[in-house]
Amino acid sequence: MPSLIEVAGPAAPMLTPNINTDAIAPLYRPATAGSPRPFTQTDEERAKNLFAGLRYDLADDELPDFVLNRPPFRSAKFILALDNFACGSSRESAVWYLYAFGIRCVVAPSFGEIFFDNCFKNGLLPLVLDAATIRELAAEAATGADFTLDVRRATLTAPSGRTIEFTLSDFRREALLTGADEIAMTQRREAAIAAHQERQRRERPWVLRESAK
Amino acid sequence: MAGRQSIFDKIWQRHAIADLGDGFTLLHVDRHVVCDLTGKGFVELEKRGGTVRNPELTFAVADHSISTDPENPDPRFLKNDFVVNLRRQAARFGFTHFDIGERGHGIEHVVAPELGIVLPGLTVACADSHTVTLGAMGAIAWGIGQSELVHILATQCSVQRKPKRMRIRLDGTLPPGVYAKDLILHLIGQTGTGAGTGHAVELCGTAIDALGMEGRFTMCNMTIELGARFGMIAPDETTFAYLAGRPYAPQGALWDRAIADWRTLASDAGAEFDVELSFNVSAIAPQVTWGTNPGAVLPIGGCVPDPANEADVAALDYMGLTPGTAIEGLPIDWVFIGSCTNSRISDLREAAAIVGGRKVAPNVRAWVVPGSTEVKLQAEAEHLDAIFRAAGFEWREPGCSMCLAANGDLVPRGMRAVSTSNRNFVGRQGPGSRTHLASPALAAASACLGVIADPRKLRF
Numbered sequence: 001m002p003s004l005i006e007v008a009g010p011a012a013p014m015l016t017p018n019i020n021t022d023a024i025a026p027l028y029r030p031a032t033a034g035s036p037r038p039f040t041q042t043d044e045e046r047a048k049n050l051f052a053g054l055r056y057d058l059a060d061d062e063l064p065d066f067v068l069n070r071p072p073f074r075s076a077k078f079i080l081a082l083d084n085f086a087c088g089s090s091r092e093s094a095v096w097y098l099y100a101f102g103i104r105c106v107v108a109p110s111f112g113e114i115f116f117d118n119c120f121k122n123g124l125l126p127l128v129l130d131a132a133t134i135r136e137l138a139a140e141a142a143t144g145a146d147f148t149l150d151v152r153r154a155t156l157t158a159p160s161g162r163t164i165e166f167t168l169s170d171f172r173r174e175a176l177l178t179g180a181d182e183i184a185m186t187q188r189r190e191a192a193i194a195a196h197q198e199r200q201r202r203e204r205p206w207v208l209r210e211s212a213k
Numbered sequence: 214m215a216g217r218q219s220i221f222d223k224i225w226q227r228h229a230i231a232d233l234g235d236g237f238t239l240l241h242v243d244r245h246v247v248c249d250l251t252g253k254g255f256v257e258l259e260k261r262g263g264t265v266r267n268p269e270l271t272f273a274v275a276d277h278s279i280s281t282d283p284e285n286p287d288p289r290f291l292k293n294d295f296v297v298n299l300r301r302q303a304a305r306f307g308f309t310h311f312d313i314g315e316r317g318h319g320i321e322h323v324v325a326p327e328l329g330i331v332l333p334g335l336t337v338a339c340a341d342s343h344t345v346t347l348g349a350m351g352a353i354a355w356g357i358g359q360s361e362l363v364h365i366l367a368t369q370c371s372v373q374r375k376p377k378r379m380r381i382r383l384d385g386t387l388p389p390g391v392y393a394k395d396l397i398l399h400l401i402g403q404t405g406t407g408a409g410t411g412h413a414v415e416l417c418g419t420a421i422d423a424l425g426m427e428g429r430f431t432m433c434n435m436t437i438e439l440g441a442r443f444g445m446i447a448p449d450e451t452t453f454a455y456l457a458g459r460p461y462a463p464q465g466a467l468w469d470r471a472i473a474d475w476r477t478l479a480s481d482a483g484a485e486f487d488v489e490l491s492f493n494v495s496a497i498a499p500q501v502t503w504g505t506n507p508g509a510v511l512p513i514g515g516c517v518p519d520p521a522n523e524a525d526v527a528a529l530d531y532m533g534l535t536p537g538t539a540i541e542g543l544p545i546d547w548v549f550i551g552s553c554t555n556s557r558i559s560d561l562r563e564a565a566a567i568v569g570g571r572k573v574a575p576n577v578r579a580w581v582v583p584g585s586t587e588v589k590l591q592a593e594a595e596h597l598d599a600i601f602r603a604a605g606f607e608w609r610e611p612g613c614s615m616c617l618a619a620n621g622d623l624v625p626r627g628m629r630a631v632s633t634s635n636r637n638f639v640g641r642q643g644p645g646s647r648t649h650l651a652s653p654a655l656a657a658a659s660a661c662l663g664v665i666a667d668p669r670k671l672r673f
């Protein structure tokens with residue numbers, strides 16, 4: 001997983017609640033509705049398809065009003081949103097699309113939980129701040145000036161110099177800073193996993209099956 | 214804490230392998246259900262040179278990407294990369310795959326309990342948010358992303374943050390024509406779509422006790438639409454009767470031992486919850502959504518509300534609705550009866566009972582998509598398919614279909630659909646589609662009348 005230590009760039013204000021993962025990572029662009037889905041995509045395609053339903057018209061042309069189509073925000077590193085960002089489906093493509101576009105941090109008062117966890121597995125920070133603060137930050141963001149995130153210090157600095165400290169559990173912070181490989185970490189606990197399975201087989205033999213059909 | 218534990222705590226504790234600090238636990242996963250939209254996960258596993266640690270605990274089914282068209286020119290889906298890949302991975306890693314057309318095939322959250330793969334007290338994960346459906350069995354079941362899928366394939370464990378506990382008590386008797394779907398939509402309407410965020414929700418109360426297993430699946434299915442990643446119902450005699458004799462359920466002496474254990478899986482009298490809510494549901498009416506999230510819901514007698522904020526303005530615009538319009542009587546173009554929320558045999562029976570000898574209105578296209586091969590065969594044995602076909606419904610093959618429109622099955626732009634699925638998000642059923650979520654009975658009534666209709670007026 002890529003690490004996330006420090007990042008600076010514009011913050012795109014999208015002050016709507018309930019922006020769901022179907023909107024973030026739609027299955028189609030409006031012009032391609034109903035055509036077969038590609039089995040895999042390149043990062044370039046993922047970046048292009050981010051918010052596709054809101055970003056393109058039926059002729060597949062960009063809608064100039066959509067915030068991520070406007071010049072300073074084409075290189076946005078942050079998104080500012082309202083409650084329940086990325087609720088809905090578990091698709092990790094919501095994180096991949098944001099990441100491919102360049103987004104490294106989404107700031108919202110609350111998040112869809114599966115998305116929230118998925119972010120930490122991909123070097124993206126979902127940052128919880130209250131709605132009033134987010135609205136103030138959005139006013140600053142409108143110019144397209146840079147925000148800075150420092151994961152080590154756990155601070156977000158707005159263009160005015162206003163610095164917001166946030167808390168991040170050690171577990172999460174380590175994961176972001178080191179780009180930790182969770183699978184390898186769990187595999188080091190193999191003895192405990194095997195012991196657990198052994199105990200289950202003894203105490204509740206219906207829980208684990210012996211072999212695949 | 215002994216003697217004061219919630220069912221969630223009990224099952225969690227049984228599966229905790231290591232405390233990782235900061236509220237994170239390494240949990241054992243007893244059943245891992247894998248669907249077809251997992252290509253990237255397996256690519257990643259292969260890249261790591263990994264193996265599937267416990268193929269005997271891994272079950273796969275292709276549901277999202279497949280067309281449900283009975284006339285599909287590629288019935289074995291040999292040209293569908295998602296399906297071809299899943300077959301290849303199942304053969305390579307040795308896990309069970311219920312292939313298209315076989316018994317056991319269907320929507321993952323329909324077939325997992327139907328086969329007895331999910332049992333009370335287990336942990337179940339699947340890379341799909343509606344895995345929460347399976348919590349109705351008295352299991353901890355949750356949706357994951359692709360990275361976590363790889364983690365589980367490789368280690369049979371998952372790193373999870375222990376959620377807060379919420380208990381929602383629903384007491385009362387549902388009136389005729391009102392179903393589990395109405396109950397959960399009503400609940401989401403009352404609490405909002407974020408109410409469950411960060412919580413494991415236990416549903417209980419006399420209204421829940423009275424539901425059959427299928428209604429309980431419908432309830433837990435949509436707890437994710439409350440924001441809750443975990444939803445569950447304690448197992449009881451209804452649960453045990455449902456499971457008895459299912460192919461993967463324990464048999465004989467093991468069954469008796471299992472039942473004795475499962476009877477201990479209830480929240481203790483003194484169990485503490487971070488949030489407790491309570492509702493009486495005896496007076497609720499059939500529900501139907503008007504907006505673009507499942508909390509934007511009305512009783513069938515209601516009118517489209519005035520917008521409360523900008524998001525509502527956008528929702529009304531997208532849905533092509535004007536405040537003050539009665540929701541009943543609104544002309545529709547499509548009806549979709551299906552999805553892991555409402556595609557089980559009891560759903561099809563309720564819908565067929567409304568259809569009776571009626572015809573689908575000429576302006577409406579209506580589909581019934583059974584949730585699994587098993588449901589389809591059962592419905593055909595009961596001649597429900599004949600009732601639907603005679604009325605002008607299309608009787609389709611099992612799959613996710615129009616629930617998410619990933620498979621060519623979609624509601625065309627600008628068309629208004631009554632749908633028994635779980636999400637009415639912008640574009641969910643196809644770009645520009647307008648979705649009204651409702652029960653199978655309300656959907657069937659609407660198909661026949663060509664407008665959003667009250668099922669009670671046709672049957673009860």
Ligand code: SF4
Pocket residue numbers: 276277320321322341343552553554612613616617634635
């Ligand atoms: S039926 Fe719909 S909600 Fe259920 S698993 Fe399929 S796509 Fe997801």
